[in-house]
Amino acid sequence: MKHSLNILFLLAAITFLTGCWDKRELTDLSLVSAIGIDKGENSKYVMSFQIVNPNNATGGLQGGQGGDRPPVTNYSVAGNNLTEMSRHASTKISRELYYSHTNLVVVDEELAKDEGIVKILDVFDRDTDFRSxxxxxISHGNKAKDFIKALTPIDKIPSNKVNKTLQFTEKQLGEHMKTSVQDVIKCLTSQARHPIVxxxxxxxxxxxxxxxxxxxSTAPEATVEADGLAVIKExxxxxxxxGKTARGVLxxxxxxxxTYITLxxxxxxxxxxxxxxxxxxxxxxxLKNNRPAISVHIDVEGDIGEIGVPVRLEDPKVLNHIEKMVSQELKKELKxxxxxxxxxxxxxxxxGDAVYRSYPGIWKKIEPKWSNQYFPDLDVDITVNAYVRRTGLRNNPNILNHKEGRS
Incomplete structure (x- = not known):
């Protein structure tokens, strides 16, 4: 009896096994690492695909013909919508386009200005394979397809180079910001928030x-570089x-x-x-005079990175003076x-988010007019407290003092 029940249980469990009905072989897929979208001439759009060549993307240069082949291959297709172009790409590409590994979307500057990015993002938001x-x-000053075609040193896959550059410069400089498709969509659904890309x-x-x-080459003649923040409205x-204006936003x-501040x-x-x-x-x-106002409070800590004039950094008065200058300079930059x-x-x-958190009732009334009426005249009060934590290995720049004495 027990043996029969085990057999019955196993037969019932088989019905829940899905097997490999939806399997996809790697040899049948084209891994799309980046997508570029331009404004077309004879069509509405031109869509470019950056496809990974798996054999060429791994390892270093191997010599012979294999080492001279690029790690990615690029194709461009014209059409009136993104779904149409994705389907027509089958006439040029022998494998199914696979978007689950796509980590970069490049939008042409001209297209972003004239038509905007809403229709483009709608497609990506609906696609079940694409990761939001x-x-x-934004491709600033160049077509997106030219940007997509550019090969990069160090990072073999160009889309990875862009993502790593954004991560590194956001942490070290603070003038750029890594923004996802999902982040932009969230901002676009609000009347008061404007995306930055x-x-x-x-x-x-x-x-x-x-x-x-x-x-x-040891000195590439063409490179891709981060170039500010693009502001999207409507x-x-x-x-x-x-520069510093972009850094102020972050x-x-x-x-x-x-980051750093020079004085x-x-x-x-x-x-x-x-x-x-x-x-x-x-x-x-x-609330100030029955209107929303904003208070900004910043505590910043830093080290003395460089000194170009002879000073005595062990003197508390000198350090206090530097801290005051940092506070004044940062406050000026943010204003x-x-x-x-x-x-x-x-x-x-x-x-607007700060106003909503503190005064949700008032925010509900002013939200439709926030961007054009309330925000431009918003009173913002800024307080900055700066502190010098370390001065480096030497309090006194001996080299500078020596030169000052000789002169």
Missing amino acids: TATII SAFRLKGSPQKAEKMENVQ GKLVNYLE WLRNKIDR QLKHERHSVTYDVIRQKTQVSAK HTIDVVQQNKTDVLQF
Whole structure:
């Protein structure tokens, strides 16, 4: 009896086994690592696919013909919508396009300005194979297909190079930000939040960038570089933020990890470098004259990275003076960033979220008018407390003091 029950149980369990009915062989798939979308000439769009060549993407140069082959292959297809282009790609590619490994979407600057990115993102949001965590960037000054074709040294897969660059520069410099397709979609569904997307530029000749000779050189003639933040409003590209203005956005959003601030000491510009090692930004909302206002409080800690003038860093008065200069310089930088985004009526600082958290009832009334009426005139109060934690191995720059004595 017990034996019969075991057999019956095993037979019942078989009905729940799915087997390999939906298997996909690697030899039948084209792994798409990046997608580029341009504005077409005779069609609405041009879609470019960066497809990984598995045999060439692993290991170093092996000599012979195999080592001279690129790690990726690129194809471009014209069409009136992204689904159409994906299907028509079958006329050029002998394998099924597989999007689960796609980690980069490149949008042409001209397309982002004229038509916007809403229709493009709708396709990616619906596709069951595509991962919405893929990074999205704007191709600044170049066609997306030229950017997609560019080969990169060190990182063999160009899409990986872009993602690693964004991760590294966000932590070390704070002027760029890694933004996913999912992040942009969330911002676009709000009337008060405006997405920011990192922009990249292809420096050098696009023709040379796609040649293997470019990456086999010790000094590549064409490179891809991060190039500021693109501001999106109502789904379209409206502006770029660069340098300290872009850094101010990340600072006010508490995204800064490491960066630096240069100061003027003894009437000599850039004579002190303050190396930021940690910071914390707190943004809160309050009511002022029955209107929303914002308070920003920042605590920043750093080390003395460089000194270009003779000073005695063991003197507490000197360090206190440097801390005050850091506070003043950072406050000035952040005020400039706020002025720029308020003039553009783009709340990339997400101050609206602070108002919503503190005053949800008021926010419900003002949300439709936030970007164009309330945000441009928003009163923002900034408080910065800076601290010098370390001065390096030497308190006194002996070399500079020696030169000062001789002169």
